[in-house]
Amino acid sequence: MIIAERKPMEEIKQMIAPYKKVLVAGCGTCVTVCWAGGEKEVAILASQLKLARSAEGNEIVILEATVERQCEREMVAEIKDKVAEVEAVLSLACGSGVQTMAEMFEDKPVFPAVNTTFIGMPEKEGLWVEMCGACGDCFLDRTGGVCPIVRCAKGLLNGPCGGTRRGGKCEIDPEKDCAWVLIYRRLEKQGRLDLMRKYYAPKNYRAVKRPGKVQAAKA
Amino acid sequence: METKIGVFLCNCGGAINNIDFDDVIKKVTKFPGVTCVNLSSDLCLEEGKKKMLSRIKGENIERVVVAACSPEFQGHILRGVLEKAGLNGHLLSMANIREQCSWAHDGDVTEKAVELVKMAVNRVRLLQPVEKKELPVNKEVLVVGGGFSAISAALQLSRVGLRTTLLEKEATLGTEGLGSFYGFDTGSMVSAVEGDGNIEVLTSAQMTEVEGEIGDFSVRIRKEGEEVFRKCGVIILATGYQTELALDSEPKLQAEGEAISGLNIVSQEQLCRMLQNSSLETEPKTIGFMFDFYDENSRFSTMATLNNALAAKKKWGSEVYVFYKSVKVDSEGIEKLYQEARDCGVVFLKSEVPPRITVENGRVNIKAKDVFLGEDIVLACDVLVAEELYLPVEGAENLSSLLNVRRDSRGFFQDENVHLYPVASERKGIFFIGGCRGDLDLGRVLTDISSVVMNVYELLSSGKILVEAEIVKADPQKCVACLTCIRVCPHGAIQLVRVDGSKEVAGISDLACYACGICAAICPAKAIKFQGYRDEEIMAQIEAIGKSLNGRNVAFCCEHSAYHAADLAGKLRLHYPENLRIIRVPCAGQVDVFHILKAFEKGAAAVLVMGCEDGACHHITGNTRAKERVKYSEMLLKEVSVDGGRVRMFNLSPNAPHKFVKAVNEITKIIKESGR
Numbered sequence: 001m002i003i004a005e006r007k008p009m010e011e012i013k014q015m016i017a018p019y020k021k022v023l024v025a026g027c028g029t030c031v032t033v034c035w036a037g038g039e040k041e042v043a044i045l046a047s048q049l050k051l052a053r054s055a056e057g058n059e060i061v062i063l064e065a066t067v068e069r070q071c072e073r074e075m076v077a078e079i080k081d082k083v084a085e086v087e088a089v090l091s092l093a094c095g096s097g098v099q100t101m102a103e104m105f106e107d108k109p110v111f112p113a114v115n116t117t118f119i120g121m122p123e124k125e126g127l128w129v130e131m132c133g134a135c136g137d138c139f140l141d142r143t144g145g146v147c148p149i150v151r152c153a154k155g156l157l158n159g160p161c162g163g164t165r166r167g168g169k170c171e172i173d174p175e176k177d178c179a180w181v182l183i184y185r186r187l188e189k190q191g192r193l194d195l196m197r198k199y200y201a202p203k204n205y206r207a208v209k210r211p212g213k214v215q216a217a218k219a
Numbered sequence: 220m221e222t223k224i225g226v227f228l229c230n231c232g233g234a235i236n237n238i239d240f241d242d243v244i245k246k247v248t249k250f251p252g253v254t255c256v257n258l259s260s261d262l263c264l265e266e267g268k269k270k271m272l273s274r275i276k277g278e279n280i281e282r283v284v285v286a287a288c289s290p291e292f293q294g295h296i297l298r299g300v301l302e303k304a305g306l307n308g309h310l311l312s313m314a315n316i317r318e319q320c321s322w323a324h325d326g327d328v329t330e331k332a333v334e335l336v337k338m339a340v341n342r343v344r345l346l347q348p349v350e351k352k353e354l355p356v357n358k359e360v361l362v363v364g365g366g367f368s369a370i371s372a373a374l375q376l377s378r379v380g381l382r383t384t385l386l387e388k389e390a391t392l393g394t395e396g397l398g399s400f401y402g403f404d405t406g407s408m409v410s411a412v413e414g415d416g417n418i419e420v421l422t423s424a425q426m427t428e429v430e431g432e433i434g435d436f437s438v439r440i441r442k443e444g445e446e447v448f449r450k451c452g453v454i455i456l457a458t459g460y461q462t463e464l465a466l467d468s469e470p471k472l473q474a475e476g477e478a479i480s481g482l483n484i485v486s487q488e489q490l491c492r493m494l495q496n497s498s499l500e501t502e503p504k505t506i507g508f509m510f511d512f513y514d515e516n517s518r519f520s521t522m523a524t525l526n527n528a529l530a531a532k533k534k535w536g537s538e539v540y541v542f543y544k545s546v547k548v549d550s551e552g553i554e555k556l557y558q559e560a561r562d563c564g565v566v567f568l569k570s571e572v573p574p575r576i577t578v579e580n581g582r583v584n585i586k587a588k589d590v591f592l593g594e595d596i597v598l599a600c601d602v603l604v605a606e607e608l609y610l611p612v613e614g615a616e617n618l619s620s621l622l623n624v625r626r627d628s629r630g631f632f633q634d635e636n637v638h639l640y641p642v643a644s645e646r647k648g649i650f651f652i653g654g655c656r657g658d659l660d661l662g663r664v665l666t667d668i669s670s671v672v673m674n675v676y677e678l679l680s681s682g683k684i685l686v687e688a689e690i691v692k693a694d695p696q697k698c699v700a701c702l703t704c705i706r707v708c709p710h711g712a713i714q715l716v717r718v719d720g721s722k723e724v725a726g727i728s729d730l731a732c733y734a735c736g737i738c739a740a741i742c743p744a745k746a747i748k749f750q751g752y753r754d755e756e757i758m759a760q761i762e763a764i765g766k767s768l769n770g771r772n773v774a775f776c777c778e779h780s781a782y783h784a785a786d787l788a789g790k791l792r793l794h795y796p797e798n799l800r801i802i803r804v805p806c807a808g809q810v811d812v813f814h815i816l817k818a819f820e821k822g823a824a825a826v827l828v829m830g831c832e833d834g835a836c837h838h839i840t841g842n843t844r845a846k847e848r849v850k851y852s853e854m855l856l857k858e859v860s861v862d863g864g865r866v867r868m869f870n871l872s873p874n875a876p877h878k879f880v881k882a883v884n885e886i887t888k889i890i891k892e893s894g895r
Contacts, residue, residue, distance in 0.1 A: 038743040039697075044813055047819075125703050
């Protein structure tokens with residue numbers, strides 16, 4: 001799912017500096033799972049901000065709310081009363097949530113309290129790693145389920161660069177596994193090494209349209 | 220309508236003499252919801268309890284606060300009084316005004332006593348009843364293993380009426396070699412098993428997946444290429460051990476020259492076979508043994524050596540020399556055996572370092588410096604029984620992850636935690652017996668077996684287990700199935716369950732849960748509610764310290780360690796600053812960053828989190844989690860310019876009152892010096 005990380009405290013404080021009544025809004029989906037913006041993180045951030053502003057002699061009133069999915073208009077609408085009471089909103093949702101909130105409440109400044117970083121999975125509790133680059137042209141079928149765009153430091157599409165270190169580590173970042181070693185071993189296990197011999201043309205990044213749109217078939 | 224709260228004070232027969240109870244009564248009566256305040260001098264006696272019971276019933280009291288001695292003393296019994304009065308036993312909150320107030324400080328402590336009562340009153344207002352429920356359990360037992368321990372356990376379980384499935388990875392049951400050597404014939408035991416209607420034997424079979432928890436395990440087994448399923452209430456691991464000659468590889472014993480392993484240099488088992496071989500070609504005239512050099516967990520080697528040495532002496536009349544570092548005689552019967560061996564003429568030679576072994580002309584030369592003679596001894600012998608390292612079986616790591624249980628630092632089963640009973644694991648319903656626990660000692664193995672049979676009988680024989688229903692529960696509406704609690708639970712008590720036919724959420728098993736609260740503290744969605752220690756119940760205590768929180772130090776004390784140590788400090792009249800307010804928690808791991816920050820937000824001067832010593836947490840990882848959270852809180856506080864040094868983690872044992880007092884004094888000093 002989407003992984004986010006809370007912004008540095010200084011940055012957050014600066015965003016809400018001119019306001020005396022703020023809503024800290026969490027999201028109950030991705031950011032809850034990656035411990036960045038769920039109900040608990042909302043409570044912790046609210047507490048910190050109260051402490052900080054109190055110490056500065058510039059008290060702040062903080063309301064707290066957590067929406068199940070901040071990127072859904074209907075769900076965001078459920079907290080409109082709280083939003084009406086405050087001068088600004090500090091959202092702990094991913095960029096999608098922040099923008100949905102901003103669109104629903106155009107008259108209120110909505111600030112992002114987290115940086116949305118990547119699409120990833122937990123390697124173990126508390127540690128999330130990037131897996132998918134949302135390139136819009138998935139070719140995991142050919143790489144045994146390992147994405148070299150994200151997991152190879154150079155984003156190579158046709159095999160390792162030749163600088164792989166001992167132990168299958170990346171030339172650039174020795175802490176990282178060489179993605180192409182992972183791909184090779186995976187394809188080997190599946191008896192599909194012939195795929196390594198095929199050549200794939202470079203991706204056409206110019207063709208990536210932004211902002212992307214996906215239209216599902218009408219139900 | 221406000222819940223009716225009854226407050227029962229006790230002056231402990233006059234032993235609490237620095238509290239002005241009249242003042243306390245006056246103030247407490249004004250607390251919202253308090254409809255009855257009663258002063259007694261003997262709540263711990265029958266009379267006092269009778270009066271309490273009649274007041275509760277007579278005045279329709281719905282929640283009870285007892286302000287007296289420590290809850291560790293009478294808490295359980297007082298719950299019984301509530302139950303007699305028709306109230307749920309969990310609707311009780313206690314204020315420790317004796318050990319942690321009257322006895323802990325000099326001078327008048329009325330103000331603190333009033334605050335402690337207020338904390339209890341605030342908390343009791345929010346307490347929810349917890350019902351007791353009987354849950355059915357599967358009475359079948361799965362024993363993994365096929366050796367002496369496994370077979371004995373199965374036979375004994377059968378005798379007490381429990382059905383067992385023996386799961387053995389080899390094709391046959393029984394312990395080879397050493398089994399019969401120790402005087403127990405697993406052969407006849409195996410026949411007994413095969414004839415026992417209560418025991419099912421699955422050979423050439425291994426576990427591939429284990430799901431569920433105590434009372435309801437589902438096990439997937441691979442037997443000769445096919446998949447078989449079994450359900451059981453309890454799993455017992457009796458997978459044994461393996462040995463390796465400490466020979467021929469760095470940094471172990473290095474035999475120089477030609478070492479012909481198996482002929483001149485043998486294992487205990489090989490010597491056993493030689494002794495049992497009636498058609499042995501040549502009987503060794505001189506035999507050397509060595510043990511306790513490379514593996515100091517040598518009870519097993521000691522017993523094997525002494526038995527084999529005596530057997531060789533008696534059967535072959537050989538000269539027997541034993542090289543040892545120390546002979547550990549703490550197992551049952553060993554000292555006698557040692558004496559017998561010496562009386563028989565076995566020669567014992569003590570050396571500080573492992574002997575040097577060489578092989579020459581078909582004989583093994585052992586060279587060692589004897590401690591008592593102060594001289595080198597060189598022994599040329601026909602056979603050397605080399606030292607063996609005692610190791611976990613192959614596949615122990617796999618078993619441990621299948622069952623989600625930890626092993627010790629040498630890879631044997633059972634975590635090195637002092638709170639685990641000998642045969643228990645950190646998960647209810649999973650037990651370890653025999654050699655797989657390490658430090659094999661026959662006497663202890665026999666005790667393991669009886670112990671586990673008793674444990675399992677107690678658990679399963681009635682077919683149901685009484686539990687406190689849903690004392691810790693994940694709210695399916697709030698749970699986002701992030702899997703954190705499942706991964707973090709030290710007791711493996713949480714699984715993904717389906718609710719409303721489709722949604723998957725965390726389900727905490729009432730049977731397997733130890734109510735430590737580690738999951739509740741870590742849940743990022745605040746979905747887990749731990750009755751008695753929910754956020755609102757903790758906050759209510761913090762808020763009761765209220766406006767006067769400034770200058771107050773809040774200590775979250777784990778009930779297994781610090782709370783007890785604080786009580787002891789009171790009993791020993793070790794005084795510490797009066798501005799400490801203790802909040803009792805089931806485990807330091809239940810204290811959340813949220814609680815710490817809120818305490819500061821409400822004005823606390825300092826927050827102490829106090830838990831068990833490293834490696835001695837009742838809930839295995841609770842104190843480690845607490846430490847991490849305290850560190851994280853420090854960082855969060857620093858970010859907002861609150862001095863990070865005001866939150867500290869302390870580890871101590873329950874019998875360390877001086878350490879408790881030292882910690883409190885230390886923090887108080889830090890606060891004073893920082894000028895607040």
